[in-house]
Amino acid sequence: MTCKEFLALLDDLIDDTVTTETRSELQTHLGHCGHCEVILNTTRKTIEIYRSHEIYDLPASLRERLHAAIMARCKKGC
């Protein structure tokens, strides 16, 4: 397996949607390709960091204000 072929299956590997056979081919490639190992690990870490640090959070006061505005309009029938 080449690095290009590995990269094409990177998402499937991360999302765990590969067959056992393909997984084993990917693991074999990883065993001797440090670059692809770095790409896999840092891509996983990228996802993990964005998932655990939700950006653009809605502050509580703004959330309540927007919520009240929405519900007031809905109660009036918009």
Place this chain on the structure above:
Amino acid sequence: MPAIQSIAGQLEPHPDVALVDRVRGGDVSAYDTLVRKYDRQIFRIAQHITQNREDAEDVMQDAFLKAYEKLDQFQGNSKFYTWLVRIAVNESLMRLRKRRTGKMVSIDEEIETAEGSVPRDLADWAPDPEQNYGRAELNRILEKTIKGLPPGFKVVFELRDVQGLSTEDTAEALGLSIPAVKSRLLRARLQLRERLSRYFHRKKGVEK
């Protein structure tokens, strides 16, 4: 007909279906529950597309109001949330077009970019690299990093990787094909990885 979800071979209605039914029956408080359940996610999607906090606030309000008005048109064969996202994405794009004086902006335009498709930065990251930054600084880095991606990439990444929607639901919410969602997700992940590398590199001379 209510939306159905297959769980271990059994068909069970999605919990939102009961709430939607109650709203349709005149119970406005059930809509309150739906707004509270999804307001943060909708706000983030609007921020990703509009890149403007005031626009995102307006989009969030307009999307929920429009969904309320159109609730009779909601078909039970899709999930309420994917339907809501679709409304929010359209509202966000409209807002963006107004700001850019009518310039067409869409989520499904094919973006020709080689960036990230072939990883260039192959240096490993420090262990737990986020520990090197304070919370506010890290959030600033994450926002700055994702800001430069095309809108279609950002929203696919947000829905799939941050909010955990399936590829199918993401495709439905954005009106994209499944291969298009997959292709955008891969490129978004690789571009973010590449851009974050400059902050998270293992420092030279630092042992594992």
